[in-house]
Amino acid sequence: MCHNCVVSTAKRAYGGVSAADRRAQRRDALLDAAHEIVGTRGFAKLTVSGLCAEAGLNERYYYESFGNLEAVLTALFDRIVAELGRVILEAVASAPDNADAKSRAAIGAAVDMLIDDPCTVRILFTEALIHPTLAARRSETMHTLASLVVSAGQQYYGPATALQVGDRAHFAAMHLVGGLHETITGWIDGTLPISRDELVDRSTELFVLVGGYLAGETYPAR
CATH class of the missing domain: 1.10.10.60 (Homeodomain-like)
Structure with a gap:
């Protein structure tokens, strides 16, 4: 044959x-x-x-x-993060063209995805903290999400503002993303007793305030 x-x-x-x-x-x-x-x-x-x-x-x-099983866990984590990124980007793209609406849409979409799936919550907020492989992956993911925030800010505020802000944008985004992660963790485990809408509203306020501050600040010469 x-x-x-x-x-x-x-x-x-x-x-x-x-x-x-x-x-x-x-x-x-x-x-x-x-x-x-x-x-x-x-x-x-x-x-x-x-x-x-x-x-x-x-x-x-x-x-x-x-x-091996670690490869399974890594692939699972990456798939969840990819889905989270997709949900956030779609929400931002469909939101009205203002900083408050886009920030609210992104944060709300992320929170709602977690509300809908307790298994995802455990994988991202418990297993990712105690498993060494996922701990490293989680750190990379935080930088990736921060880069998404920076990219969205650059598109909204424009290239001139992005050039003015420089690497402070990623620094601020890391603080915001890291803080949001910890805030959501507290909300999920019950140590932060506020409603879903309060969580989204307060988080949105901080994102908008920081973005507006950076966009409007003129840095002194050094």
């Missing part, structure tokens, strides 16, 4: 779904299963056999996509 024919048959779509798409679907199923296990019981309860059982897949499909 022609070798090329064998290869072609192996790569042929099955039921209208290509081999690559089927592999992606299996990977997503494993991540969905990891989301449920880690989000309800923690990373300590995540095993290969348990993960595959939850996903309804043979263990050989696990090794098709992941080398």
Whole structure:
């Protein structure tokens, strides 16, 4: 039999779904299963056999996509962060063109995503603090989110203001994002007894105040 024919048959779509798409679907199923296990019981309860059982897949499909359980956890964390970024950007894009509305939309979208999924809350706010791999990933994510804030500010206030503010923008954004993270943590665990709307309103006020202050400040020569 022609070798090329064998290869072609192996790569042929099955039921209208290509081999690559089927592999992606299996990977997503494993991540969905990891989301449920880690989000309800923690990373300590995540095993290969348990993960595959939850996903309804043979263990050989696990090794098709992941080398170890830490790789699963990292991929899960990255998927959640990517979804959070998508939700925030979509909210900002659809909000009216003023600083208050765009800040409120971004913060509200992030808070609502967390409200809707307790598993995501545990992964981001508990497991990410106690697992060494995720702790490093979390630090990178904070810088990424801060960069999103800076980018949004630059687009809103314009290139001249962005040039004037310089690297102080990222410094301020790190404070805002880090503070928002801690504030949301306190709100979730009940140590900050305020409503969802109060959380969004007060956080929005701080973001707008800091952004406006930086945009209107003329820095002295040094």
